[in-house]
Amino acid sequence: MRGLSKASLAEVEERFNAVAGSADLGSLADELFAVVDLFDREHGLRRSLSDPARPADQKAQVARVLLEGKVSPAALETVVTAVSVKWTRSGDLAAALERLGVVAAAAEAEAQSRLDDVEDELFRFGRIVASNLDLSRALTDPASPEAAKRELLSSLLTGKVAPTTLRLVTQLVVHPRGRSLEGGLEEFGKLVAAQRQRLVAVVRSAVELSEVQKQRLAAWLRTSYGRDVHLNVEVDPRVLGGFSVHIEDDLIDTTIAGRIEEVRRRLAG
Structure with a gap:
């Protein structure tokens, strides 16, 4: 999200964090997903509740009438805050609520050590x-x-x-x-x-990496990027040898296939 929506998301996240602590996180995720589905189906409702020209308290009242007694207090307060702030695009309202649904689900998994x-x-x-x-x-x-x-x-x-x-x-x-x-x-x-403030790296290798190799690669990436990194390792015989790492917008390619392709590009140029 950009501009106005980015600032609004931060405000909704702050309210979500304040009310989610005592909630059943799995149920909270399901409730937020259900509201997202409602907004996606009822385009007129979503446009009305994300209209920056409408008073915030009026939109909040509509959300309360619509949802009170049907979702948990944590879900209700999250949605009320979301409709009360301003969004760059109407679709950002639903996207923000879905994002928080994922965060609630991830928090539940973290609490279960999974x-x-x-x-x-x-x-x-x-x-x-x-x-x-x-x-x-x-x-x-x-x-x-x-x-x-x-x-x-x-x-x-x-x-x-x-x-x-x-x-x-x-x-x-x-x-x-x-x-x-x-x-x-x-x-x-x-x-x-x-949820753990870490990056995700997709690693492609011709052979399965050993645990020692994974630990060394993760340590090197952590040092390079200044954050913990979770490795998703995919064995792909097409890389021929070596490995590639896709992390954020970066591609680190040490594969033989990658070197061959680089030579081809240079010759074509």
């Missing part, structure tokens, strides 16, 4: 979907009923991943909000990593 599991599972699920065309079609087909997608995800993931992972994947599949599934998983993965 945050690392969630990061790894989101990454691995993305790779599974990318390599299985039938599964990708079943999960992204707009004509497929929501209930069928939920049932498929439940059969695939229940008992095999952290509850938070299933919650976040379900949100992305059922409510893609214009994103590809792979892009949404990457976005949510970064938000989960941010």
